Amino acid sequence: MAEFRSRRSNLAVPGSNPRFLEKAKGLTSDQVFLDLEDACAPLAKPAARKNVVAALNEGGWGDKIRAVRVNDWTTEWTFTDVVEVVGGAGAELDCIMLPKVADAAQVQALDLLLTQVEKANGLEVGRIGIEAQIETAQGLINVNSIAFASPRIETLVYGPADFMASINMKSLVVGGLHPDYPGDPYHYILMQILMAARARGVQAIDGPYLQVRDVPAFEEVAKRSAMLGFDGKWVLHPGQIDAANAIYAPSQGDYDHAELILDAYDWATSEAGGKKGSAMLGDEMIDEASRKMALVIAGKGRAAGLSRTSSFTPPDS
Ligand code: GLV
Ligand code: MG
Secondary structure, eight states, X not given: OOSOOOOSEEEEEETTOHHHHHHHHTSOOSEEEEESSTTSOGGGHHHHHHHHHHHHHHOOOTTOEEEEEOOOTTSSOHHHHHHHHHHHHGGGOOEEEEOSOOSHHHHHHXXXXXXXXXXXXXXXXXXXXXXXXXXXXXXXXXHHHXXXXXXXXXXXXXXXXXXXXXXXXXXXXXXXXXXXXXXXXXXXXXXXXXXXXXXXTOEEEEOOOSOTTXXXXXXXXHHHHHHHTOXXXXXXXXXXXXXXHHHTSOOHHHHHHHHHHHHHHHHHHSTTTTOOSXXXXXXXXXXXXXXXXXXXXXXXXXXXXXXXXXXXXXXTO
């Protein structure tokens, strides 16, 4: 998991609103997802599909990852969403996000449909990835097989609002801690998703925080999942983007330190450095496990575009 495309902030944009679609192009999120699901009223879905196809084909998204969230398989819309969006703008699309994934079969069904639509439209087969939203009790108990269901899986995404409804949680504050619970009620869920994502080698993405004007509260929630190892989080408002980009990247100090560990360990294990399996970096002992931790932080920093502000000097030179 050292190198990957950065997904620190994933901006939700309702497909039904052409003005928001246009505005999103100029924002600094790592990813956008154009929503045909819950932010799009049933009567607005046919027009939203057309808006989304037009917005993708118009371009102007820079190097953002471009995803479209289709409707889940229990609705009457999923098939048409995929056929219209991928058929109309498949070459301009990186991922399809599938909400409320219940089991591996639902991912496989999307994979098969994508393959047909890619073939029918002369697109490269298998290029479009799948982002699987885990937002029901059933999805969570099947998360491990969902993670391994298709080579197209790129992320597992926590959907806290639907999840809270799915387990009858007695709260309306999505993602926030609750005074009646002496801990983090989401810890178990986040860890299950993270373990499945890491075992499969894909990214783990935290879901939305709905109090969009309260950026400090967003930061508090984001810091918790970032600390566990999550790679990014949804943002629902431009004001949340900078916070997510900063929180899911390592600090400059940690990034510099990680790069130093990599250089120092590389040198220590070399002929010139004495072929040592463990070594000192200042007052810190480093070994192969330190290298692995440093690779994670350095990978996140490089993906976020950080630059080093220090360099390694071998002790004897
Ligand atoms: C997102 O889809 C959520 O349900 O939180
Ligand atoms: Mg949801």
